Amino acid sequence: MAMLQQKIKSKKIVHKVGDIEVVVTGEGKIKRIEISREENRELAKAINAAITEAQKWAAAEMQGMMGDLQKFLGK
Numbered sequence: 757m758a759m760l761q762q763k764i765k766s767k768k769i770v771h772k773v774g775d776i777e778v779v780v781t782g783e784g785k786i787k788r789i790e791i792s793r794e795e796n797r798e799l800a801k802a803i804n805a806a807i808t809e810a811q812k813w814a815a816a817e818m819q820g821m822m823g824d825l826q827k828f829l830g831k
């Protein structure tokens with residue numbers, strides 16, 4: 757399992773549209789964004805931070821719903 761996780765983490769997918777190139781890991785994290793061959797690491801960091809915040813919010817919402825469901829089920 758650890759080998760599979762490492763393989764996913766180290767995989768890099770490159771996608772290019774016009775002058776924009778995005779490199780993403782198998783985990784869905786942005787490694788690099790290039791616009792007109794100029795790399796923009798700050799943009800990649802900002803996008804990854806926003807995704808992480810959204811994931812944390814979604815996890816908290818799900819946890820809250822699971823708690824409400826347990827109350828409803830009498831557990």
